[in-house]
Amino acid sequence: MEQQTPRPSDFRPGLVSGAVNLAKNMFGLLMSRIELAALELAEVRANALKLVALFVLGAIVALFAIGYWSALIVYLSWPALGWKILLILAIIFTAIAVGILLYVQSLLREGKLSMPATMAELRNDHDALL
Numbered sequence: 514m515e516q517q518t519p520r521p522s523d524f525r526p527g528l529v530s531g532a533v534n535l536a537k538n539m540f541g542l543l544m545s546r547i548e549l550a551a552l553e554l555a556e557v558r559a560n561a562l563k564l565v566a567l568f569v570l571g572a573i574v575a576l577f578a579i580g581y582w583s584a585l586i587v588y589l590s591w592p593a594l595g596w597k598i599l600l601i602l603a604i605i606f607t608a609i610a611v612g613i614l615l616y617v618q619s620l621l622r623e624g625k626l627s628m629p630a631t632m633a634e635l636r637n638d639h640d641a642l643l
Contacts, residue, residue: 546634553628560625579606 583602590598 542638546631546638548627550631553631557628608639 586602588596594601
């Protein structure tokens, strides 16, 4: 009986085997991070769409309310104040607009549209690899 010698494809040297295993692990890690990011992006997208829809609906209703109330206030106040009522309403509406802008900025600073779990995992991966 002839003894068969192992072919080069039957075994892998230690360095090559380690590199292949490292590449497999890196690929698996990359895929899990992509899946996590996809899940969080879907959640952020759904929340962003709700926020946009509510904002549009609220803006339409608010504009109608502001228009009707403003017309009523101007009509009732014109005999007593004249043009000054227009200035008063302009100042009030400007203050309200600035308040809303500041509120939206605070919501964005709180990170309502961020992906904290994905970013934390990516930071952990970065720290572990470097």
